[in-house]
Amino acid sequence: MNPRHSISGLLALTAVLFGLSGCETPADPEVDNATQNQKKVALGEALFHDTNLSLNRTMACATCHQTGSAMIDTRESAAVGASLGDDDFSRSDRNAPTAAYAAFTPSFHFDSGEGLYIGGQFHDGRAKDLKAQAKGPFLNPVEMMMPDESSVIERVKENSERVEQFKTIYGENIFDDDLKAYDALADSIAIFEMSDVFAPFDSKYDRFLSGEESLTPLEAEGLRLFEGKAMCSACHPATTADGSRPLFTDHTYDNLGVPVNHQLRAVNGLGEGVIDNGLGGREEINDPALNGAFKVATLRNIAVTGPYMHNGLFKDLKTVVHFYNTRDVEGAINPETGEAWEEGEVDATKNVNELGDLGLTDEEEDALVAFMKTLTDKQYEHLIPAD
Template sequence: MMKTLALPLFCTLLVTPAMAEDLATLEGLGEALFFDENLSKNRTQSCSTCHDPEYAFADPRGMASPGDDGVSLGDRNAPTASYAHFAPMFEKLDEGVYRGGQFHDGRAATLADQAGGPPLNPIEMGMSDAASVVARLEENPAYVVAFKDLFGDEIFADQDEAYGAMTKAIAAFEGTDLFSPFDSKYDRYLRGEAELTREEMLGETLFFSQQFTNCNLCHELLPRAGMEGETFTNYEYHNIGVPENGALRDMNGVGRGQVDLGLAQNALVEDTAGLAGKIKVPTLRNVAVTAPYMHNGVFQDLRTVVLFYNTYNTKSEARMLNPETGERFGAPEVPQNLSMEELTTGPALEDREIDALVAFMKTLTDARYEHLLDE
């Protein structure tokens, strides 16, 4: 069992040989690495900086994450690392249909591949190459001992092998129950340990019924509605017409009018025709406490997200307004390849139904984060 009470210590303390016992397992080593700011260029950023364990392993600081250099700002919202290890390896299901992988565009086939990305990203942790990261690992005697014990005495003889070992350890830590406890109110309800309110029960009914909503077309993985262990995503890719986040582009210097191609810019994809704008369906686990929303952080409130989906079904002009701006929801950043069949399934929703769906999604919050619902 992981010593989860010690997690905050890694944010402030250098891992020393005296802590070698905690590094004896792959998960324990991964835990130390996950919180180690020394693996970034200026030693200011770790995995946990953008995947904060106090905020459901998401980044509470804004629409996108600042980089280790203190200047750079990304163009996408950092997705939660909660339940990420359940995503299947990136794969092609059919012509133009893909599933799985990590990042919003699936460019990392596995969780270990994903762990290797941020340290070498110039606008994230900013290390120049794998060799530089491995050199930082070798600065720590406890790491050297742990790596050799777990991967063999010659692990540091090959820098790529050592870097790969690091990513495997981080992925192993992300695969522990700390990231996916399945102890939300909804999980407890399924086990007979909690009761849903009438509003939450209405939301559950709406969510799992294609007669009333389109939610479970993309946010249900298991074959039977309400089955324990549901991750609330089918891990497929869709373009749902998310508008450009102009405010973020003004901040990060990308410039308005630039198009995020999503899945079409994934190097693992051979034929990108018809894939522009498609983004991986995110888990709804902890969704109520991991604002802002959408891959570019364009919406701040969960209710706004439901209202946005509702624009595809409503005929009410008032329902086309974004309550966060008072203006119409923006046009799709990528107007091609919209998943219209999924988006237009079900009738328009009324306020009571919208509120019920939000109430239900709040029940998907892990127990340790339920206090954030009040904040």
């Protein structure tokens, strides 16, 4: 396992905006950029919530990323760890991550100085950026299930108002080429996901940083542990060198030694013989040293975005903290099963330097949870589970 390094310059939104406007120029070149952006946001929002763009017209982006629920799938069916697809039967093998703050993730790349892969969308970074990510779910056979890009665009063209929005923003001829129209569709969704709806930066911790509010003694102790004994900040930095609001991720990849989610495997039909190698399993990466590595998730809204881990294995945030603390401690118990922790799905390459035997007391685990609850956006604070 490579040691962690301080990754600089990753929080600038300009890195995310790079390359997202690869469609035709607006029909009216005199339109103010801000106005044009507002039009893209409005179109992207409509497309994000449009269930007609799935095969059976039952599923939208917002189905798995609900704007009133911290951008996750709150359907009861998702509790096993992965969302149901458009056919109300199929499932992937991974938990749908929150879409909140995703716009700040840099494009996928290898940092030769750090010796690490950084950024990208999805748990394994297979989509380079937010626009590439937006193209994926429509065509995924266990998500929205559309057969090809042209089929999606034909659904778009069923809505005359939507057609006019496309033409106004991307040009009268945008529908002459289905691939260009599909690129425009993804572009507008990505621009919507860059709006303040997804990243308000108004949690209690943000208010604490700006001097508007104080942390309770338990929350303050949790912050101290977060940056010290628990080593959380090694991958989820709570401060930034340039004073910008922290995203609580360094955008790198790590193998946490997470066990198989047997309940999910039982319902998605993949069975027990499958191994999800994450980043290392991508054909173009193909690096056994990275097997089992998944993107370090943001901790913003973590208290209200369960189930947790890339496969949705754990239901409770306290369980996650206890896993980090005791994964490698002989006799330690998974509180959700009452049994000892299982071996990781990809155990050989798991991180043993920053988790597994942290020596935290139960009270210290509670303090960490209390602190992480302060990372919840104000509009979702009512969703925080009661103690």
